[in-house]
Amino acid sequence: EDQVTQSPEALRLQEGESSSLNCSYTVSGLRGLFWYRQDPGKGPEFLFTLYSAGEEKEKERLKATLTKKESFLHITAPKPEDSATYLCAVQASNTGKLIFGQGTTLQVKP
Amino acid sequence: NAGVTQTPKFRVLKTGQSMTLLCAQDMNHEYMYWYRQDPGMGLRLIHYSVGEGTTAKGEVPDGYNVSRLKKQNFLLGLESAAPSQTSVYFCASSMTSGPYTQYFGPGTRLTVL
Secondary structure (H helix, E strand, O other): OOEEEEEOOEEEEEOOOOEEEEEEEEOOOEEEEEEEEEOOOOOOEEEEEEOOOOOEEEEOOEEEEEOOOEEEEEEOOOOHHHOEEEEEEEEEOOOOOEEEOOOEEEEEEO | OOOEEEEOOEEEEOOOOOEEEEEEEOOOOOEEEEEEEEOOOEEEEEEEEEEOOEEEEOOOOOOOEEEOOOOOEEEEEEOOOOHHHOEEEEEEEEOOOOOOOOEEOOOEEEEEO
């Protein structure tokens, strides 16, 4: 069964304190792994797509990496405006459907 | 370029009432989706469409119907609302070929009393 598990559920950081969010997955043929950011009361906002193990993508203070079993979202020197829920999703090549994890809620304190 | 828009943003229904949620996209995407998001459950696919005039069931389709009469619009209907359908509903759209990224609307918060 296709499954996505994110950890931790919640993370509190001080401004400038770097950390990583984890997304573990099992899927029968990976078409792509997606990271989204969701602010309270809003829809998920697309961040990255990763397609194969070893791939990395960066955007400002965020860097996403991918292995055959998991993905990490590294946050370097976070700022309070990085506070949000980060969602991970995998797309199976056989169904094409997105399977979402529960999300990690990040709070960055000034 | 508005992307994906949803109406209404909020709605309160009584048990047994019906309503339709409207999703519109201006990105010329073929694929459109309806999800619901509940605390602790994550985003779950209700129905989806791979093109005008076609629809298919997702993970949690019971109690919902959909229609895709125009390429840019995807409607989600609740014929007889139940308290279990209290949720936040998101519409998304994507292209038919890579990178298959789904772009989401702002959501509709529905409460069924």
